[in-house]
Amino acid sequence: TEQTLVLVKPDGVRRNLIGEVIARIERKGYSIVDLKFVQPNESLLREHYEEHVDKPFFPSLLEFMMSGPMVAIRVEGDRVVEGFRSLAGETNPTTAAPGTIRGDLGRDWGTAAIENVVHGSDSTLSAERELAIWFK
Numbered sequence: 597t598e599q600t601l602v603l604v605k606p607d608g609v610r611r612n613l614i615g616e617v618i619a620r621i622e623r624k625g626y627s628i629v630d631l632k633f634v635q636p637n638e639s640l641l642r643e644h645y646e647e648h649v650d651k652p653f654f655p656s657l658l659e660f661m662m663s664g665p666m667v668a669i670r671v672e673g674d675r676v677v678e679g680f681r682s683l684a685g686e687t688n689p690t691t692a693a694p695g696t697i698r699g700d701l702g703r704d705w706g707t708a709a710i711e712n713v714v715h716g717s718d719s720t721l722s723a724e725r726e727l728a729i730w731f732k
């Protein structure tokens with residue numbers, strides 16, 4: 597078995613989609629083993645998105661991710677890292693496949709940052725690194 601980090605991003609919390617995200621995780625058969633509200637500061641987000649800090653979109657990503665509380669969820673199950681990425685769908689919510697969280701619940705809003713409802717770790721190594729950051 598393995599674990600992954602899921603974040604319900606500020607747009608998901610504002611739009612009252614916490615329960616919808618949790619329901620999809622649970623219906624798929626994965627287990628929620630820890631969960632909390634977090635209002636992250638800049639240094640936590642720089643650590644979390646270390647691969648993106650030098651990209652041109654990083655300032656708007658940072659502003660979006662600090663725009664309100666998030667829900668951090670520790671999810672467990674066999675191949676859950678890959679499995680949750682599949683549930684979440686591709687990064688861009690306009691083109692994410694219907695049936696996925698981003699495809700069903702997200703869209704472009706004309707904002708500088710891509711608002712795509714959830715984050716999921718992209719590898720088992722990222723999952724271990726990110727879980728250590730969010731659940732210290």
Ligand code: GTP
Pocket residue numbers: 648653657686687708709710711712714715716717718
């Ligand atoms: P996360 O689960 O949030 O990590 O998304 P992801 O793994 O699908 O995408 P990635 O890690 O590549 O990018 C992290 C976040 O940065 C995305 O969710 C977007 O909000 C934002 N982002 C990524 N690429 C771009 C881009 O080309 N332009 C803009 N404006 N934002 C981007």
Ligand code: MG
Pocket residue numbers: 716718
């Ligand atoms: Mg990512």
